[in-house]
Amino acid sequence: MKILLIEDDPFIARALCAALENEAHTVLWAPSGPEGLEAVKSGSPEAVLLDLGLPGMDGIDVLKSIRAMPSPLCDLPVIVVTAREALESRLEGLDAGADDYVLKPFHTSELLARLRAVMRRKGPIAGEVLRSGRLALNTVTHECTVGGSSVTLSKREYALLAALLVRPGAILSRRALEDKLYAPGDEPEGNAVEYLIHALRRKIGSGFIENIRGLGWRIRKESA
Structure with missing residues (x-):
């Protein structure tokens, strides 16, 4: 599966890319909000892992922009991965269209399990x-x-x-x-x-x- 990771911290990004690639996924990495949106349009990802504290454009605005795109891009599975633990932030992310919300720090096995669960709920993808x-x-x-x-x-x-x-x-x-x-x-x-x-x-x-x-x-x- 091709996964787009929108994350500005290179240490976290490298660790997540290694964990996902170890599970035989292909990973695209975008370090900012605008680059993430461009990768959604041009990279044909099948799922998005989205940080909220991004340079150039806040993650919530990135999520809202994805949901405003034409089909099928607007239906991309999006999991918010962030350190913002306040209930208001979690509700804001879910209300903006996130399929799930994972708080940092987290164990990669939990993230992978949540990703599989989201993909099952979304239904089968061509070429999977x-x-x-x-x-x-x-x-x-x-x-x-x-x-x-x-x-x-x-x-x-x-x-x-x-x-x-x-x-x-x-x-x-x-x-x-x-x-x-x-x-x-x-x-x-x-x-x-x-x-x-x-x-x-x-x-x-x-x-x-x-x-x-x-x-x-x-x-x-x-x-x-």
Whole structure:
């Protein structure tokens, strides 16, 4: 899923971008209100994470401007992410059209859960499902199915499978997969990727993920 983050604090922005990309999302970052509105129009995001204390234009005004845009932009899911904890500020954000409101500081797992909940309420989005034959992965709800049967994945199993399914047939090296799975500074164990792939094969079947000796792994291209 493509997410637009409108946040002026670069430290918070980098941390959020890393957390979201670790969940196989694509992130656009805008550090000011006007840049955020331009990114809504030109970047085709599927959801917006919006700070309120922004340079150039307050977040509430950004939110009101989004809701005043023509369809489908006016219906973009927007989660306000801010340090303004006063009840009046929360009510103002919700009244202006926010789908949810998360107070700083927060745990990224809570934000991701709220994002998934908002996306489920908004309904399905075109292009949200990655597929290869009988294997399908919903990038909003994180649901994995094989032949229509649901499979429960861990966070890193999901991220690894999503990375491979973005381009079925393309080979990803160990380093490329580690970059998708771990935040900067994290040191994965030497066999972490192999362990995850082994766990995935036990859940989805052994035939989907192919090892290309000396190069890496890929999802076999299969017709539905």
